[in-house]
Amino acid sequence: MATRDVFVDTSGFYAALDARDAHHAQAATLVAETVRSGRRIVFTDYVITESLNLSIARRGHHVAVRMLDFLDQSRAWDRISIDSERFGKAAQYFRKHGDKTFSFTDCTSFVVMKELGLRRALTTDHHFRQAGFEALLAT
Secondary structure, eight states, X not given: OXXXXXXXXXHHHHHHHOTTSTTHHHHHHHHHHHHHTTOOEEEEHHHHHXXXXXXXXXXXXXXXXXXXXXXXXXSSEEEEOOOHXXXXXXXXXXXXXXXXXXXXXXXXXXXXXXXXXXXXXXXXXXXXXXXXXXXXXOO
């Protein structure tokens, strides 16, 4: 994977797909530029779970289904599974950083980003900056 590939977090994924989101225009532009340049957009199964739950809470089940349909139809998105090894590394990261308010999903994302050499995240979440990554969406 190229280091200019982009990791997408829940806030970025949701913003890219929901025109009502305050960061939609910026997120949609960044996704389009990334895809146009031949780079990949990487996410985890944990991020999708969070995104679907967020979609249901904000807009309803039908919007969550549209998100799944979008992922099924797109080839620019790479889903990474959190297997038992990544889960263990995320658990260590989570325990080690008790002074932060990182969610466990954040920790799985950080582990995957480090593993793949990714520095940039499509997110509004300040935790990514705290963990040493570049958050691409203005907060």
